[in-house]
Structures are given as C-alpha cells and as structure tokens.
Amino acid sequence: MKKIAAELQGLIALFDASFPKKCSVCGREYHNAQQFFQETKELPTGKSCLKEAIEDDGTAVVEVFRNCACGSTLMDEFSNRRDTTEHGRLRRKKFSELLNRLTEQGLDKRVARRELINLLHGEKSKILHDLMQK
Known part of the structure; x- marks a missing residue:
C-alpha cells in the first residue's frame, strides 16, 4: 500500500x-x-x-x-477536453494504474474512481487513508 x-x-x-x-x-x-x-x-x-x-x-x-x-x-x-499532450497521457496512465491497484485491493471501481478524483481536488479520503494503513 x-x-x-x-x-x-x-x-x-x-x-x-x-x-x-x-x-x-x-x-x-x-x-x-x-x-x-x-x-x-x-x-x-x-x-x-x-x-x-x-x-x-x-x-x-x-x-x-x-x-x-x-x-x-x-x-x-x-x-475542457481531454489533454492529448504527453503530460495528459501520463496523467491518465497513472490514474488508470492507481484505479487498477485499488480495485485489486477489493475497492469497488466506482468508489475508487470517485475517491481518486476527490483526492485530486484536494479533498481527504478516509477510504484511501484506511487502505494505505493496511
């Protein structure tokens, strides 16, 4: 974790x-x-x-x-469109990798996606925090 x-x-x-x-x-x-x-x-x-x-x-x-x-x-x-630059591609790849890792840990994909987006917006995520403590 x-x-x-x-x-x-x-x-x-x-x-x-x-x-x-x-x-x-x-x-x-x-x-x-x-x-x-x-x-x-x-x-x-x-x-x-x-x-x-x-x-x-x-x-x-x-x-x-x-x-x-x-x-x-x-x-x-x-x-307001998908960032098609190399930076945007890397950001989407990293997001996808994290999403996959979280679902492998048993988190529902929709919940994991929402929590990652919230985290990107500067919000705290008790769910992700608890997962990382395991």
Whole structure:
C-alpha cells in the first residue's frame, strides 16, 4: 500500500503541474488549483467568471477569471477536453494504474474512481487513508 501512496502523490503532482501561479501586481502565489479557487474572489461584475475560448490549434479551453486578494484580476486556463499532450497521457496512465491497484485491493471501481478524483481536488479520503494503513 505504501507504493499506492507514493503513486497518489505522483498523480497529484501531475495535476498541479500548471501551478504555482503568481499575481503580477502583489506577488502572491497560488500553489495549486484548490488554493487558487479558495483564496481568490469572484469578479464583482455579477457575470460568470468562466469564458470559453478556442486556442490557435482548435482546442477548446475554459478561461477562469478571479480576483486576487489585492484586487487584481487573474486568469487561468483549463482545458475542457481531454489533454492529448504527453503530460495528459501520463496523467491518465497513472490514474488508470492507481484505479487498477485499488480495485485489486477489493475497492469497488466506482468508489475508487470517485475517491481518486476527490483526492485530486484536494479533498481527504478516509477510504484511501484506511487502505494505505493496511
């Protein structure tokens, strides 16, 4: 199970690879997506902070606009399609390997998938924690 714990950390590291983000006005750093969304604020315009955009290569992305604690508007870009880069392929491969290992340990595949996704979003997983303690 210690190997699974190490692999989980690797998957989280791949997920957070686009961070840290730094505010060019005040220098505040956001180390991961969870911190970015928790410590920034919605724009005061009342409009959605999400905007769909099309990259030069035709890839659709979602741009997220948030205000830094200093008031400066920050933008981050998230792909709303499967990441077809080598990085994306490696992330999916690692996720699949972890999912298989967890199901081999007796965890229902749907539960294992949900717990891995929750973990990637920065949430704690009692189920995975308990499995790793065995």
